[in-house]
Amino acid sequence: MGEYPIVSVLVIDGIIVSRGHNQRIQKGSAILHAEMDCLNNAGRLMAADYQRSILYSTLSPCDMCSGAALLYGIPKIVVGEHNSFLGPEDYLKSRGVQLEILYDLECRQLMESFIKNNPSLWYEDIGKEII
């Protein structure tokens, strides 16, 4: 069985303060997407810390992870790729979040391979049934 190849890091003042990866399989969790795991691992930060942070993710953040970034006022998200999955990027921008899409070929190939080999896991993670 595959493992979600999605990771995330939180950077403050140029330093990685937390790392996370999707934990649906490992912890049976419906909320520990990589970005959420990363924010959870960061612990209880001050609002001022979030407000000068950058959140990195393999993939375009979904509604939940985008919402977490909005809650804490994270001003910038760097996204490996957004072709395999496109989160609510326009909404994030409308709320003032800066998005940088890297169009990284390695991220995209990782995601495409995972989705091809694990369609049921993939659709479960984004709240969809396999068509």
Added chain:
Amino acid sequence: MGEYPIVSVLVIDGIIVSRGHNQRIQKGSAILHAEMDCLNNAGRLMAADYQRSILYSTLSPCDMCSGAALLYGIPKIVVGEHNSFLGPEDYLKSRGVQLEILYDLECRQLMESFIKNNPSLWYEDIGKEII
């Protein structure tokens, strides 16, 4: 020290399948708002389960918890009160989520008392500094 008086339940086909409460203090978690804890405690559900569920919360769901509901296609959220805190309810409605606000006096008094007695905890939980 106070404890966040915010709880949540997930109901499917009239049955409570999961319960949650804010775990910021107990688990040092920045992501375990009551609704998130509830969704986490529910484990890995099928998309079809979420799509006929109702999420209940003491308080209007924040950006993160609203995003989680959107991710999983939860069609209805019942909110105890939204005077102490107002989440992105208009955005939820624009995405097709039905919201029912109960204007429950007990929920509101619980929240007002908690916020008055624990302002730093409260503002930390919604990503703000105390003014």
